[in-house]
Structure formats: C-alpha cells, structure tokens
Amino acid sequence: MPKIIDKKQKKQHILKAAIEVFASRGFKETKIASIAENAGIGKGTVYEYFKSKDELFQNAFYEFMDEINTAITDKMYTIVDPVEKLRAFFRACTEILDSPLSDFLDVIMDFWAEGIKNKEKKPQIDLKSMYEEYRLMIQNLLDDCIVEKKFIKVDTHLTSSLIIGALDGLMIQWIVDKDVFDLKEAISLLRDRIIDSLKI
Amino acid sequence: MPKIIDKKQKKQHILKAAIEVFASRGFKETKIASIAENAGIGKGTVYEYFKSKDELFQNAFYEFMDEINTAITDKMYTIVDPVEKLRAFFRACTEILDSPLSDFLDVIMDFWAEGIKNKEKKPQIDLKSMYEEYRLMIQNLLDDCIVEKKFIKVDTHLTSSLIIGALDGLMIQWIVDKDVFDLKEAISLLRDRIIDSLKI
Amino acid sequence: MPKIIDKKQKKQHILKAAIEVFASRGFKETKIASIAENAGIGKGTVYEYFKSKDELFQNAFYEFMDEINTAITDKMYTIVDPVEKLRAFFRACTEILDSPLSDFLDVIMDFWAEGIKNKEKKPQIDLKSMYEEYRLMIQNLLDDCIVEKKFIKVDTHLTSSLIIGALDGLMIQWIVDKDVFDLKEAISLLRDRIIDSLKI
Amino acid sequence: MPKIIDKKQKKQHILKAAIEVFASRGFKETKIASIAENAGIGKGTVYEYFKSKDELFQNAFYEFMDEINTAITDKMYTIVDPVEKLRAFFRACTEILDSPLSDFLDVIMDFWAEGIKNKEKKPQIDLKSMYEEYRLMIQNLLDDCIVEKKFIKVDTHLTSSLIIGALDGLMIQWIVDKDVFDLKEAISLLRDRIIDSLKI
DNA sequence: GATGAATGAGCTTTCATTCAT
DNA sequence: TATGAATGAAAGCTCATTCAT
Numbered sequence: 001m002p003k004i005i006d007k008k009q010k011k012q013h014i015l016k017a018a019i020e021v022f023a024s025r026g027f028k029e030t031k032i033a034s035i036a037e038n039a040g041i042g043k044g045t046v047y048e049y050f051k052s053k054d055e056l057f058q059n060a061f062y063e064f065m066d067e068i069n070t071a072i073t074d075k076m077y078t079i080v081d082p083v084e085k086l087r088a089f090f091r092a093c094t095e096i097l098d099s100p101l102s103d104f105l106d107v108i109m110d111f112w113a114e115g116i117k118n119k120e121k122k123p124q125i126d127l128k129s130m131y132e133e134y135r136l137m138i139q140n141l142l143d144d145c146i147v148e149k150k151f152i153k154v155d156t157h158l159t160s161s162l163i164i165g166a167l168d169g170l171m172i173q174w175i176v177d178k179d180v181f182d183l184k185e186a187i188s189l190l191r192d193r194i195i196d197s198l199k200i
Numbered sequence: 201m202p203k204i205i206d207k208k209q210k211k212q213h214i215l216k217a218a219i220e221v222f223a224s225r226g227f228k229e230t231k232i233a234s235i236a237e238n239a240g241i242g243k244g245t246v247y248e249y250f251k252s253k254d255e256l257f258q259n260a261f262y263e264f265m266d267e268i269n270t271a272i273t274d275k276m277y278t279i280v281d282p283v284e285k286l287r288a289f290f291r292a293c294t295e296i297l298d299s300p301l302s303d304f305l306d307v308i309m310d311f312w313a314e315g316i317k318n319k320e321k322k323p324q325i326d327l328k329s330m331y332e333e334y335r336l337m338i339q340n341l342l343d344d345c346i347v348e349k350k351f352i353k354v355d356t357h358l359t360s361s362l363i364i365g366a367l368d369g370l371m372i373q374w375i376v377d378k379d380v381f382d383l384k385e386a387i388s389l390l391r392d393r394i395i396d397s398l399k400i
Numbered sequence: 401m402p403k404i405i406d407k408k409q410k411k412q413h414i415l416k417a418a419i420e421v422f423a424s425r426g427f428k429e430t431k432i433a434s435i436a437e438n439a440g441i442g443k444g445t446v447y448e449y450f451k452s453k454d455e456l457f458q459n460a461f462y463e464f465m466d467e468i469n470t471a472i473t474d475k476m477y478t479i480v481d482p483v484e485k486l487r488a489f490f491r492a493c494t495e496i497l498d499s500p501l502s503d504f505l506d507v508i509m510d511f512w513a514e515g516i517k518n519k520e521k522k523p524q525i526d527l528k529s530m531y532e533e534y535r536l537m538i539q540n541l542l543d544d545c546i547v548e549k550k551f552i553k554v555d556t557h558l559t560s561s562l563i564i565g566a567l568d569g570l571m572i573q574w575i576v577d578k579d580v581f582d583l584k585e586a587i588s589l590l591r592d593r594i595i596d597s598l599k600i
Numbered sequence: 601m602p603k604i605i606d607k608k609q610k611k612q613h614i615l616k617a618a619i620e621v622f623a624s625r626g627f628k629e630t631k632i633a634s635i636a637e638n639a640g641i642g643k644g645t646v647y648e649y650f651k652s653k654d655e656l657f658q659n660a661f662y663e664f665m666d667e668i669n670t671a672i673t674d675k676m677y678t679i680v681d682p683v684e685k686l687r688a689f690f691r692a693c694t695e696i697l698d699s700p701l702s703d704f705l706d707v708i709m710d711f712w713a714e715g716i717k718n719k720e721k722k723p724q725i726d727l728k729s730m731y732e733e734y735r736l737m738i739q740n741l742l743d744d745c746i747v748e749k750k751f752i753k754v755d756t757h758l759t760s761s762l763i764i765g766a767l768d769g770l771m772i773q774w775i776v777d778k779d780v781f782d783l784k785e786a787i788s789l790l791r792d793r794i795i796d797s798l799k800i
Numbered sequence: 801g802a803t804g805a806a807t808g809a810g811c812t813t814t815c816a817t818t819c820a821t
Numbered sequence: 822t823a824t825g826a827a828t829g830a831a832a833g834c835t836c837a838t839t840c841a842t
Binding site: 036041042043044045048 | 823
C-alpha cells in the first residue's frame with residue numbers, strides 16, 4: 001500500500017513546513033497560506049491532511065516535542081548508571097543546541113504560550129502532561145541514584161521540578177538575549193551544582 | 201463647565217481591566233470590545249486613553265511588572281545584610297503568591313510570549329531589559345555577600361541567571377498545573393539549596 | 401441686544417475656521433474636532449451654532465461664495481457701460497487672485513465635487529442655482545451690449561455659458577498645476593478673444 | 601484541477617462595478633461592500649483583485665480615462681490635415697455624449713476632486729500629467745496648423761489651455777444641470793469660435 | 801452658554817475555510 | 822487528489838454627535 005506511506009510522508013512534510021512558520025510567527029500570526037506556500041502546495045491541500053488550523057498547530061507541537069524527546073532519550077538509553085544517565089540528560093540538552101533543532105528553540109516559547117492561554121476555551125496543547133513526563137523521567141533517575149546510595153535522600157519530586165524549571169528558565173533568558181550568557185556553560189554549571197549537592 | 205474627570209484614575213481603571221483580559225485570552229485573542237466591556241465603558245472610550253491596542257498592551261505589561269517590582273523591592277530595602285536581603289528576595293517572591301497579584305501571574309507567560317514573538321517586527325515589550333534588571337539586582341547582592349566573605353567566590357553573573365531562571369521555571373510549571381507542587385515550598389527549597397551551596 | 405451680535409460674530413468666526421479646514425481636507429476628511437481646534441473653541445460648541453456637519457458645510461460653502469460674489473459685484477456696480485462692465489468682470493476675477501480669497505480657491509473644487517456627488521441623496525449644495533446666477537449676470541451684460549449695438553447678435557445664453565465655462569476650466573487647470581501658465585494672463589487672453597469676436 | 605478563471609476579465613468586471621459606485625457616491629462615501637454587491641460578488645473577493653480601496657480607485661480612474669482617450673484618439677488618427685484633426689477632436693468630444701461612456705461622465709468630477717484633494721498626502725491620481733497630455737495634443741495640432749499657414753500665429757500653449765478649459769467648464773455646467781443647454785451645441789459653438797478666430 | 805468625555809455605528813481589511821473543477 | 826477562487830465573519834479603529842456638568 002504505497003499510497004498510505006505517501007500520505008504519511010506528505011503529512012510529515014506539511015508538518016515540518018508548519019513548524020517553521022508557527023515558529024517564526026506564532027499561532028495567530030501564522031497564515032494557512034504561508035504554511036502551504038512554505039510546503040510548496042496549494043492552500044486547499046492543507047485541509048486534505050488536517051481538519052483545521054488548530055489541529056495542525058497541535059500536531060506541529062507534538063511533532064516538535066517528539067523530535068526533541070527522541071534526541072534526548074537517544075543519548076540516554078544505552079547508559080546504565082543512573083548518575084551517568086542524569087549527566088547524559090544534561091549533555092543531551094546541551095547538544096540539542098548544536099543540532100538543527102536549535103533553530104526552532106524559539107518555537108517552544110510560543111507553543112508554550114499558546115498552551116497556557118485559553119486554558120478554559122481550548123486546552124489543545126497538553127503542557128501539563130508534557131511537564132509531567134519530563135519531571136517523572138528525572139524523578140525516576142534521582143530515585144535510582146538514591147536507591148543505589150549515590151545520592152542523598154531528598155524530595156525527588158520537588159528536586160526534579162527544580163531541575164526542569166532551572167533548565168526552562170535558563171533557556172528563556174537565553175532566547176530573549178542570546179548574548180547574555182553561554183547557554184552550554186550555564187547548563188554545565190547547573191548540572192555540577194545539582195550533582196555536587198546531591199552526591200553522597 | 202466641562203465634566204471634570206480624573207483622567208489618570210480612569211486610565212488606571214482601563215489598564216486593570218485590560219490586564220485581566222489580556223491575561224486570560226492573550227494579545228491576539230483579546231478584543232478591545234472585551235476590555236471595554238470589562239471596564240464597564242464604551243469601545244471608543246478606550247481609544248480616548250490609549251492610542252492603539254499595541255500601546256494598551258505595552259502599558260498593561262509595564263503596569264503589571266511595576267506592581268510586582270514594587271512588591272519585591274518593598275520587602276528588601278530596609279534590610280542591610282546582603283544574605284538577609286537575598287533571603288528577603290525569595291520571601292518576597294513567595295509572598296506575592298498570597299497577594300492579589302498572584303491572580304494575574306498567568307499574565308506573565310503571555311506577556312513574555314508576546315514579547316518574544318515578532319522580535320524583529322515590533323519589540324514593544326523589552327523583556328531583555330527586564331531580565332537584565334532582575335539579574336543585576338541578584339548579582340549585586342551576591343557580589344556583596346562575597347565581598348563580605350559570607351559567600352564563596354563564584355561566577356555571580358551566571359549564578360544570578362541560574363537563580364532567576366529557576367524561579368521562572370518553577371513558576372511556569374506551577375502555572376501549568378497548580379497541583380503539581382506547592383510553589384512556596386519549591387521556592388524555599390531553591391533558596392536553601394542556593395544559599396547553602398554558596399555559604400562559606 | 402448685544403448678545404445677538406455676539407452670536408452672529410461667533411457663528412461667522414466658526415464659519416471662517418470651517419472654510420479653512422474644509423478647503424484643505426475636503427468634506428469627509430474634515431473632522432469637527434479640527435474645525436473646533438482651528439476656531440479655538442470646544443468641539444461641543446460647534447453644535448451650539450450648527451446642527452450638523454452637513455449644515456456647517458453648507459453654510460461654509462455659501463459664506464465662501466458670498467465673499468467671492470461681493471468681491472466681483474463690488475468691482476462692477478459703479479460702471480454703466482455694459483462692455484466696460486464685462487471687462488470689469490474679467491478684471492474682478494483676475495483681482496481675486498491677488499486677494500486673500502485666492503488662498504481658498506482650491507476649496508471651490510472640493511465644494512463643487514461635494515455638490516455634484518450624492519445628487520439624489522442630499523443635494524445640499526445648490527450648484528445649479530449658483531451657475532445659473534453667474535450665467536444670468538453675464539447673459540444680461542451681453543444682452544445689454546447687443547441692445548446698445550456694441551456686440552453682434554449671438555446666442556447670449558450659450559455664450560455666457562461658454563464664458564463661465566472657460567473661466568472655470570482655466571482655474572481648474574491652474575489649481576492642479578500652478579506653474580502651467582499664468583492665470584491672469586490666461587484670463588486676459590480669454591477676455592480679449594471673447595470681446596474681440598463679439599465687437600461690431 | 602483548480603478552477604480556471606479569466607482573472608483579467610474578472611478584474612475588469614470589478615473595475616466597471618467600482619466606477620459606477622465611485623461615480624455616484626464619491627471615494628469616501630463608497631463602501632467596498634457596495635462595489636462587491638454591484639459586481640455580484642463577495643466583499644472579500646474584491647481584495648483578491650485589488651490590494652486596497654485606494655488602489656481600486658486609482659485603477660478605476662485610469663480605466664475610465666483610458667476609455668475616453670481611446671474613444672477620442674480613434675476618431676483622430678486617420679486624419680492628416682491638422683485643422684480637420686482639430687475638428688475631429690471636438691467631434692469626438694461631442695460623440696462621447698452619445699456613447700455609453702456618457703453615463704459615467706459625472707465620475708470625472710469626483711475623480712478630479714479626489715485628485716485635487718490631499719495633494720501633499722497621497723497624489724494617487726496624477727491629474728497634472730493628464731491635463732498636460734491633453735494640452736500637448738491640442739498644442740501640437742495648433743502648431744501644425746500654424747506651420748501649414750492655416751492658422752495665425754498665437755501662443756499655442758495658452759490657447760490649448762483655453763480650449764481644454766472651456767471644454768471642461770462646459771461639461772461641468774452640463775453635469776450640474778443637463779437641461780441648461782445642449783452640450784453638443786455648446787461644443788460646436790466653441791469649436792467654431794476657436795477655429796474662426798484662428799483661421800487666416 | 802460652553803465644554804470635552806463618552807459613545808457606538810460603521811468603516812476597511814484579513815484570513816480560515818469551503819467547494820467547484 | 823489537488824487546487825485556489827470565493828467568501829463573510831470578525832476585529833481595530835474613527836468620528837459625528839450627545840449630554841452631564
């Protein structure tokens with residue numbers, strides 16, 4: 001059934017084009033026409049693959065997050081030692097900055113903002129679950145470290161929230177002003193502070 | 201004799217109404233009509249006090265930030281000891297959560313997002329300076345602590361960025377899901393971790 | 401009853417201010433606020449003297465035409481000989497160009513255009529009568545000249561239309577491009593051509 | 601396969617509709633909605649063919665003038681003798697009155713007025729060049745007549761201005777009141793007066 | 801009488817979505 | 822299946838007019 005594969009490919013193609021435009025313009029400022037043009041197709045064709053702009057935006061967001069997730073977990077799954085896994089996590093975050101993904105890092109903010117807005121009206125973007133997922137990943141890692149007596153006992157839920165939060169917060173500052181500090185260096189500092197203070 | 205109106209007061213009134221609506225809907229989804237309705241006035245009246253939606257948004261942002269700034273600096277300026285001043289800063293952040301200001305904490309995200317978007321087109325919201333200001337305040341505090349031999353020597357620029365970042369990041373997670381953790385507790389944890397790791 | 405004089409004076413004052421603004425902006429582009437500002441009074445005061453923008457416009461037009469009419473007839477009424485009276489008419493038209501009235505010559509076009517537009521909707525400006533009046537004045541002059549055997553017999557109705565038309569037409573071209581020719585010279589040419597071709 | 605539409609034809613269709621509405625209402629009083637309705641299409645469709653109301657107005661003007669120009673030059677280009685050519689010009693002006701174009705003669709005034717207004721702000725309608733063109737055409741004809749010793753030597757620039765002006769002026773009076781005189785007759789009179797007074 | 805704050809009808813323009821081809 | 826011409830709802834903004842003071 002080559003048709004299906006073809007359809008999927010085209011959908012992906014449109015999604016990529018959409019991410020680029022959503023990224024640089026934001027949800028409201030993005031016109032379906034721009035996405036179509038960016039994808040090299042007709043305006044109407046977009047609607048053959050996505051029911052509405054909202055749906056397209058949603059898909060674009062999850063597609064984007066998937067790529068980041070994959071990039072991160074790829075770096076981690078071969079490693080066994082939980083402390084090293086944690087280090088790998090920080091490293092992965094840093095390495096994303098050297099990948100083509102970094103070009104679209106600005107998107108996150110806009111995707112976030114759209115996710116936070118209209119909470120009651122259309123909670124189309126499930127930021128809650130997304131954060132939950134990340135938090136849980138880190139929390140499990142911390143728990144493992146504690147179980148293996150490598151880290152002191154702490155509130156791993158709160159600590160993982162803090163780690164995710166610090167990463168987010170640093171990125172935001174960096175997005176706002178890329179010259180203010182070296183993001184890699186900042187993430188390294190964060191990593192060392194965290195690990196040093198938890199190590200037994 | 202013309203009607204005498206306290207223009208400043210009315211402007212403030214409209215601003216408050218605007219903040220509320222911008223907060224819950226975001227810039228693009230906010231209709232001037234809604235702001236007017238929320239303020240209990242006519243649509244045209246808004247334009248008697250603000251030239252455009254953009255200008256109103258900008259004013260709303262700075263008004264909002266001013267209130268937060270005032271709330272924070274009020275708690276700090278009587279204190280002399282820099283370590284205590286730093287503690288006071290964290291405390292102030294926590295206390296905002298108990299003030300009426302917290303109702304509009306969600307706004308920040310949207311204001312941020314709007315400030316980050318269209319960076320080239322209309323940098324109407326100067327997030328860069330805003331972060332700079334906060335960073336500098338903390339950095340000066342850290343420098344003072346070091347000069348007074350209360351803190352070890354560290355890169356205070358990077359460390360202040362980290363502190364601001366962590367606060368931001370925690371708030372974002374909390375905004376997305378207020379049940380995920382107790383923000384006050386999280387901030388306390390952050391404060392202790394930071395101060396403990398810097399204390400001589 | 402000094403009050404009444406006062407009122408009339410103020411009405412005139414507003415009218416003058418209105419003419420200036422209508423002249424430079426046209427009817428639709430003229431804001432009541434601008435007229436009020438130009439008159440140095442409050443917006444609402446305009447409505448104490450004129451029921452609506454339409455009425456104000458109408459009054460402004462007639463006021464303006466009156467001034468031109470007065471300027472023209474003033475130059476003519478002492479003269480007895482009809483040929484000389486006709487010459488005086490052309491001279492008067494020329495002399496208006498040296499008077500302060502010329503500053504507002506551009507107005508005519510806009511007043512005209514507004515008079516021509518919306519013929520069915522609101523024939524507020526009676527251009528028809530205005531032209532009729534001018535035509536009749538010239539026609540009577542021509543008739544007198546013929547009766548006195550100074551001019552050959554011609555269709556004086558058509559000829560007067562032609563004279564008025566040529567004057568109008570020259571003025572329009574001159575308003576559009578003041579450098580294209582010297583209006584005084586052009587009117588002189590017109591006068592000579594007309595009188596020469598009619599003289600017995 | 602997309603719908604195939606003769607875009608040019610449709611643009612012309614909208615233009616015709618626009619001319620009609622602009623003609624009867626003037627620029628400011630014309631609503632895009634009325635033009636769309638008059639063209640039997642949706643409001644938005646107008647914007648598929650013209651970027652703005654201003655652009656539409658401009659196009660309508662030039663379209664209208666083109667038709668008049670074509671009608672005039674068509675009548676002249678086969679004739680060689682300059683005096684006959686001049687006669688043909690007057691005849692063409694007269695004949696326009698019998699063509700469908702005459703229905704929209706009223707437009708000219710409004711187009712003119714709009715062209716004259718806002719001279720500094722947006723000189724979108726180039727009346728200056730338009731008059732220049734007509735003047736030059738007549739002036740060349742007069743020069744030819746003089747060179748061929750058929751006309752006496754006169755200031756052809758001023759005379760051509762006078763001819764154009766008289767035509768304009770007669771038309772304006774006629775537009776304002778169609779019963780006042782027979783325009784054809786008036787133009788004939790003008791033609792005869794002009795040619796008679798110039799003939800050697 | 802004089803004022804200008806307040807108003808809302810009404811405008812141009814945008815753009816997601818539909819649908820005939 | 823792919824298209825883009827057509828659409829009309831919706832939004833920001835203007836300004837003549839009103840009216841409380």
